[in-house]
Amino acid sequence: MRETSFFRSLLTIAAIAFILLAGCLGKSPSPRFYTLTPMSDHQAVSKSESTARNPSVGIGPVKLADYVDQSKLVTRTSDNRMTVADFDQWAGTFGDNLTHVLAENIGFLVPTDRIYIYPWRRSVPIDYQVVLDVVRFDGELGKDAWLVARWSLLGGEDKQPLTVSRASIREPVTGSGYTALVAAQSQALAKLSHEIVEAIQAASRKQPGK
Numbered sequence: 001m002r003e004t005s006f007f008r009s010l011l012t013i014a015a016i017a018f019i020l021l022a023g024c025l026g027k028s029p030s031p032r033f034y035t036l037t038p039m040s041d042h043q044a045v046s047k048s049e050s051t052a053r054n055p056s057v058g059i060g061p062v063k064l065a066d067y068v069d070q071s072k073l074v075t076r077t078s079d080n081r082m083t084v085a086d087f088d089q090w091a092g093t094f095g096d097n098l099t100h101v102l103a104e105n106i107g108f109l110v111p112t113d114r115i116y117i118y119p120w121r122r123s124v125p126i127d128y129q130v131v132l133d134v135v136r137f138d139g140e141l142g143k144d145a146w147l148v149a150r151w152s153l154l155g156g157e158d159k160q161p162l163t164v165s166r167a168s169i170r171e172p173v174t175g176s177g178y179t180a181l182v183a184a185q186s187q188a189l190a191k192l193s194h195e196i197v198e199a200i201q202a203a204s205r206k207q208p209g210k
Helices: 002-026 094-109 178-206
Strands: 032-034 057-064 072-078 081-090 115-117 128-139 144-155 160-172
Touching: 032 178, 057 094, 072 178, 094 115, 094 128, 094 178, 128 178, 144 178, 160 178
Parallel strands: 032 081, 057 115, 057 128, 072 128
Antiparallel strands: 072 081, 128 144, 144 160
């Protein structure tokens, strides 16, 4: 009887240990969240170099390629193959993050505090409107980040196209993980911001009153 009781206790302990072990093994890793960041001070031109004088700039609409517009980070393993991360995600809505960082960069570079995100009220006077279509925004871990976008700068009350351009930006990734990739993507977005601001400055030189 004692041996039977002992073996029953042993089996019970083994069953409990198995359940606990299975629970530990089955637990998914916690998700990791990332965000694009605005450019730093050393990336901006001096305010004294700006030809635009506090213009009103509207950002949007911003359109994203379907594969980019999702919560999880997307990387490229070859020209024709993509990988969606299991636990590495954007903090919040990626489209909102990109749009607001672009707005911060442009406002910092022009410089102006009069930045508006689409849609804005009709009563808001907009000197320049930036329309953006992001075709590609991904990269290879430990290699390069890519940003390919078609963008237009519209101006005047009738929003005539002042500049229509296509940007293809490649930014090296200085690390092996997702943190380094997102940092490189932020740098790529900063370069796109510079391109757009150069167009705003060129337009303002043709309109001295702005």
